[in-house]
Amino acid sequence: MFDLLWNLSQQREIAQLRTEVNAARRDGGSARDSRIDELERRMDLLALTTMGMWSLVREKLHITDAELESAMNHIDLLDGVADGKMSPPRNCPKCSRTLSRRHSRCMYCGTDVGPVL
Ligand SMILES: [Zn+2]
Structure with missing residues (x-):
C-alpha cells in the first residue's frame, strides 16, 4: 500500500516539476532554472531520507504500511481537508x-x- 501511495505521490510531484520546468524555460529565467534544480535536489534528498526512515521504522518497530497510512490520513485531516497536503x-x-x-x-x-x- 505504501509503495503504491509513494509512487502516486512521486508521479504527481514529477509532473508538477515538469510543468514548472517547462514554464521556466518559456520564461527564459536562468535564476528560476537554478531554483528548480535546487528544489529537485532537495526533493530527491527528502524522498531518500523518508524512504530510509520508513524502512528502518518498519523493520525495527514492526509497524505496518496500514498504520503508516492511517497516521498520514490523520495528519492530512488536521487542517480539516483530506487533500493529501499539509496546510x-x-x-x-x-x-x-x-x-x-x-x-x-x-x-x-x-x-x-x-x-x-
Ligand atoms: Zn497573537
Missing part, C-alpha cells in the same frame, strides 16, 4: 505571529483563534 501554518489575526496547531489561543497575545485543528 501552511496559520498566523494570528491580531499579532501576525505563527500559531501553534495545538492551541486555540495565540500563545503570544492570547487572542482566541478558534478550535484546535
Whole structure:
C-alpha cells in the first residue's frame, strides 16, 4: 500500500516539476532554472531520507504500511481537508505571529483563534 501511495505521490510531484520546468524555460529565467534544480535536489534528498526512515521504522518497530497510512490520513485531516497536503501554518489575526496547531489561543497575545485543528 505504501509503495503504491509513494509512487502516486512521486508521479504527481514529477509532473508538477515538469510543468514548472517547462514554464521556466518559456520564461527564459536562468535564476528560476537554478531554483528548480535546487528544489529537485532537495526533493530527491527528502524522498531518500523518508524512504530510509520508513524502512528502518518498519523493520525495527514492526509497524505496518496500514498504520503508516492511517497516521498520514490523520495528519492530512488536521487542517480539516483530506487533500493529501499539509496546510501552511496559520498566523494570528491580531499579532501576525505563527500559531501553534495545538492551541486555540495565540500563545503570544492570547487572542482566541478558534478550535484546535
Ligand atoms: Zn497573537
